[in-house]
Amino acid sequence: MSIGDGDVAALADQAAERIGGSVEVRIEPDPGDDPYRWGEHYWVVHFTAGDGRHASVRLAADDTEQSAAARLGEAVAELAGR
Numbered sequence: 110m111s112i113g114d115g116d117v118a119a120l121a122d123q124a125a126e127r128i129g130g131s132v133e134v135r136i137e138p139d140p141g142d143d144p145y146r147w148g149e150h151y152w153v154v155h156f157t158a159g160d161g162r163h164a165s166v167r168l169a170a171d172d173t174e175q176s177a178a179a180r181l182g183e184a185v186a187e188l189a190g191r
Contacts, residue, residue, distance in 0.1 A: 111170045112177055114152075120174065121154045124181035128189040131159035139167060154181060156188055164188040 112120075117136055125132040139151030150170040157163045164184040168177050 112168065112172055112174055113150075113170065116174060117152050117154065117168055117177070120178050120181055121156075124178070124185045125156060127182065128185050132185070132188075133157040154184075156185055158188055162188055 121134045121136060125134050133156070135155040135157070136152050137155075139153055152168045154166045154168060155163060156165070164187055166180050166184045168180070172180075
């Protein structure tokens with residue numbers, strides 16, 4: 110099953126909540142993604158901690174919720190561990 114805009118936003122928020130504190134989440138379409146064409150969509154999810162540390166993850170529409178959540182969780186865990 111594929112993911113959409115709402116799924117990406119919800120999964121990113123859930124991942125950010127895991128480390129607590131002040132984490133900004135920003136989601137943007139991948140620069141190569143043309144929103145007017147048919148086909149697979151991509152997003153780049155950016156996490157920025159209050160002290161300026163950051164991590165980014167690229168997701169694709171054909172990712173499963175589980176794989177996307179795992180990759181977002183890894184990025185946030187790495188951010189928290191720095």
